[in-house]
Amino acid sequence: MIAQETLKEALKKNRLRSEVYMDLEYLRFSDDFKDIPRGTVLFKDTIVWGYPHIGRIFQLSTGIREQFSAPFWVEEKVDGYNVRVFFHDGQIYALTRGGYICAFTTDRVLDFVNPKVFEDNPHLVLCMEVAGPENPYVEESPPYIKEDISFFLFDIMVKNHHGFLPYEEKLKIIQKYDLPSVEMFGKFSVEQVEDLKALLRRLDEEGREGVVLKEDSPRDKRVKYITRYANLNDIRITSLNMLGLPPDYYTNRLLRLALFVEEEGIQKDETLYRELGEAFLSGLFEACKMAKEYGKVRRIFRCRFKNRESALIFLEQIKHSSTHIQVNELSLQKVGKFWILEFEKVFLNMTGLLGHLLSGGSLID
Amino acid sequence: MIAQETLKEALKKNRLRSEVYMDLEYLRFSDDFKDIPRGTVLFKDTIVWGYPHIGRIFQLSTGIREQFSAPFWVEEKVDGYNVRVFFHDGQIYALTRGGYICAFTTDRVLDFVNPKVFEDNPHLVLCMEVAGPENPYVEESPPYIKEDISFFLFDIMVKNHHGFLPYEEKLKIIQKYDLPSVEMFGKFSVEQVEDLKALLRRLDEEGREGVVLKEDSPRDKRVKYITRYANLNDIRITSLNMLGLPPDYYTNRLLRLALFVEEEGIQKDETLYRELGEAFLSGLFEACKMAKEYGKVRRIFRCRFKNRESALIFLEQIKHSSTHIQVNELSLQKVGKFWILEFEKVFLNMTGLLGHLLSGGSLID
Known part of the structure; x- marks a missing residue:
């Protein structure tokens, strides 16, 4: 648990904020605070810890020798957004990295995650990457997802606890509930640099993001490496x-x-x-x-919802998520079994500066 | 003049600092302060104003219509460093943009500037660009300077006064004293966009930096544009x-x-x-x-001095000019009529980070 004193201090410093999702109230750490990671979320009697930062190495050959003192598991790093999926008060929710309950991800999670995992294990928190061409946050998508989105489990946490379940326990749960997971490339020793380099060359050629390496030891040390x-x-x-x-x-x-x-x-x-x-x-x-033709620089997003109400809540959420981006709804209509939401993100910095410069404005630098 | 109160305030806020060059003491504005530009310098009874900021346009066609309401002079912008050359107490000095008397530039100025200009006009301040492959500051050099450095006059100021001499007066002084100047392309009207664009295409092909445009009007408005x-x-x-x-x-x-x-x-x-x-x-x-082979990332500079003492003073100056760069003397020897100084700048950020990453260190971002 977190000491009452720490909570009070965080509230006073505005690092701990009150949020509401539908009729669910919770507290959210908006930034790292002491040893509490950003995105840590508090319900009445439950803490869902934030997903921790993972260090990045820039060289495999020296990096794995420097970082690891035991063999390590190698997993694909999928290019999407990080969510924590958990069960609370009869409902399954998905939290973003920053600790918001996301109406989009929550709406879709049961299309990808077997709810039986939570019936048997209501204390688990599934750490997953959501990726695909029809996601509302990330403009990139792995080449093997051709439409909509997919979920990929990579870690399992337990409510109220720091840290992750051991690797083998994670594998058992994935298998038992047939959960979608990131691709796992097995266990490597520190000597297998050349094998690992060959794997990265292949991932690079396939247009994939990279790997996360997880030491097979109690300290469970992790680093990532990108193609x-x-x-x-x-x-x-x-x-x-x-x-x-x-x-x-x-x-x-x-x-x-x-x-x-x-x-x-x-x-x-x-x-x-x-x-x-x-x-x-x-x-x-x-x-x-774009600035010349439409007077704005924008990107169009499209995503699929099961419920119309989720789409409307999501729109409100994303409209208030950034002061640098203006979100405008373009359309929301039922196509087959989904409600298809189309919206644009207008990049205000780029729109403003290009407008100024293209019309002959000057800058002092 | 500058009000005593302003000076006191600037001293208190550490924007006005005391400097010494040989036995000459002066005060230097280390940053913009109120309407006083960085690099403004005060001697006992004299102010040499800092060179003002010039706005940059990113589009010629709309830019000149937006910025100018009268024809404008077009001059080459030379890729070097900006100095102000002036006469004080029997000596000719060169100040950097930041307001330091530069031992290198001061040592060499009389190889390029006819001192008669100051005998007749001790109140003038010549604003010049110093460029060339053997300058100690800028790693770039215009393609037409094959060795050593050159000086290029582009503006003339008057001691104790803001602003510049009118264009025609500048031309007269350049002519009378045969001063080296930037290339001047004449006066353009706001309608001559296509001519100006053609000029810029030519400068671009010739590997030159760009132009400064100076409105032929009392307000003397300027903007720059780069290739x-x-x-x-x-x-x-x-x-x-x-x-x-x-x-x-x-x-x-x-x-x-x-x-x-x-x-x-x-x-x-x-x-x-x-x-x-x-x-x-x-x-x-x-x-x-470099990081792998020498354990440091560096660039080697070489420049020519007339006096050995100037080279030694310059070395001390440049050694203390940045906390991110370490300067090491490599050699100082007489070759023909010049003392040739060779030194290296070791880029400490790059050296430190690459050293960390190449040896397998990780970063959290």
């Missing part, structure tokens, strides 16, 4: 909204990209350079075109 | 030290590059993309190589 493809793709996808991102977003990915190429012995050739240059510029050219 | 080449080159040159730069350095240049290409109708083709990708990655690969 060349994923870094290039991040740049390609976000360049449309370049000014909406944290300033070190690109330098970070460039460094990861360079070190991946170095380590994997990938050709430093024209193809690589062209792909990178195009990743940066294609989005910027598109943004200019 | 595709210069933006690419900035990226190419600095990527070795990517982590030492302000975080928006690259997003800024990418935006300028995209808008230049849009406006000038330059092909959005593989060559452009390849050049950009290579600009980002070649420096990063070089930095990795």
Whole structure:
């Protein structure tokens, strides 16, 4: 549990905030606070801990020797958004990384997760990645998901507890309830650098994001490592909204990209350079075109809901989620068994600055 | 003059600092303060005002209509460092943009500037760009300077006064004293967009930085505009030290590059993309190589002094100019009539982070 004193202090500093989802009230840590991770959520008698930060290595060969002192499990890192799925008061909910109950993910979770897991184990929290071309948050999607979304389990937590279930217990639960999970590549020793590099080359060629490595030891240490493809793709996808991102977003990915190429012995050739240059510029050219033609830089999202009400609640949620992005509903209509919501995110920084510059404005820098 | 009260306030807030160059004491504004620009310098009875900020436009066609209400002079913007050259107590000095008397520039100024200009006009302050492959500050150099440095006058100020001499007076002084100046392309009207665009295309092809536009009117309004080449080159040159730069350095240049290409109708083709990708990655690969081979990421500088003592003073100056860069002398020897100083700048951020990552360290982001 968390000490009453800590809660009071967090409330006073506005790190712990009151939230409501339908008729469910809860408290949410909006930022890391002492040893409590952002996204930790408190109900009357229950804490769902936030998903912890995982360190990133930039070099496999030296990284696994430096980070691990025992063999480690290797799993695919799926490019989507992180949710925690749990059972509370007769309902299954999905929390975002930041600790909001997401109306979209909650609406769809039972299409992918067998509820029997919670009937038998109401104390579990399933940590899953949601990915796919029809998700409302992430503009990227793994190449093997052709439509809608998918859920991928990668960790299991227990309510009120820090840390994760042991790997073998996780495997048993996945198997018993036939839960969808990230691809697991087995256990590697610290000596198997070349095998791991070969795996990463394959994932890179397949357009996948990378891996999470989990030490098979009580301390359960984890690190992640990302492919060349994923870094290039991040740049390609976000360049449309370049000014909406944290300033070190690109330098970070460039460094990861360079070190991946170095380590994997990938050709430093024209193809690589062209792909990178195009990743940066294609989005910027598109943004200019949009600013000239429509007076706004935007991206259109589409997602499928089972219930119309969930879509309406979700719209309200996402409209209030950022001051840099304006969300406008485009359409909501029933197609087959789903309600299809289409909405646009207007990138206000990019729209404002491009509007100013294209009409001849100046900047002092 | 500046009010005593303002000076006291600036001293208290540490924006006005005491400096010494040889036996000359002066005060220096280390940052903009109220309407006083950074680099403004005070001697006993004299103020040398800082060089003001100039706004940048990203689109010529709309920009000149938006910014100017009269014809404007067009001059080359040379890629070097900005100095103010002036006469004080029997000596000619050169101040950097930040307001330091630079031992290097002061040592060399009389090789390029006719001192008669100050004999006749001791009240003038010559605003000049110093550029060339053997300058100690800027890693770039205009393609037409093959060795050493050159000085290029672009504005003339008067001691104790804000603002610049009128354009025609500047031209007269340049002519009378045969002063080296930036290339001047004449006066353009707001209607001559296409002529100006053609000029910029030529400068771009010649590998030059861009232009400064100066309205021919009492308000003397100025804006600058930069070529595709210069933006690419900035990226190419600095990527070795990517982590030492302000975080928006690259997003800024990418935006300028995209808008230049849009406006000038330059092909959005593989060559452009390849050049950009290579600009980002070649420096990063070089930095990795250096970190692995020498344990440091560095750039070597070389410059020519007339006096050995100036070189020693300069070394002390530059050693204390940044906490992110370590400066080490490599050699100082007489070759012909010059003392040749070679030194390295070790980029500490890049060295430290690459060292950490290459040896397998992790980062949380």
